[in-house]
Amino acid sequence: xxxxxxxxxxxxxxxxxxxxxxxxxxxxxxxxxxxxxxxxxxxxxxxxxxxxxxxxxxxxxxxxxxxxxxxxxxxxxxxxxxxxxxxxxxxxxxxxxxxxxxxxxxxxxxxxxx
Numbered sequence: 844x845x846x847x848x849x850x851x852x853x854x855x856x857x858x859x860x861x862x863x864x865x866x867x868x869x870x871x872x873x874x875x876x877x878x879x880x881x882x883x884x885x886x887x888x889x890x891x892x893x894x895x896x897x898x899x900x901x902x903x904x905x906x907x908x909x910x911x912x913x914x915x916x917x918x919x920x921x922x923x924x925x926x927x928x929x930x931x932x933x934x935x936x937x938x939x940x941x942x943x944x945x946x947x948x949x950x951x952x953x954x955x956x957x
Contacts, residue, residue, distance in 0.1 A: 862913055870913045877902050896943070900936060907932060
């Protein structure tokens, strides 16, 4: 009986571990703040389009890393799993930038002028 209990207390081979509820709430709050900053950035007049797109992409990368790291538990997995997400992220950014360059302009919704 003691052997069965000892065997069940061994950590799983895939890394195990999870964040606490407090950590999940903090990450959700940070994601909400970043989203609010993204939306607010669209309404700031005078930001050059290339800077606007670069800042939105940077904030998206941070949000992607937080969601994948904490909510998909990738932070607690092996580094090969992280590499499987970083590669497609870089590829997606390059494809988006290539499409924007292909059409000659950043296709954004009209921004209000004050």
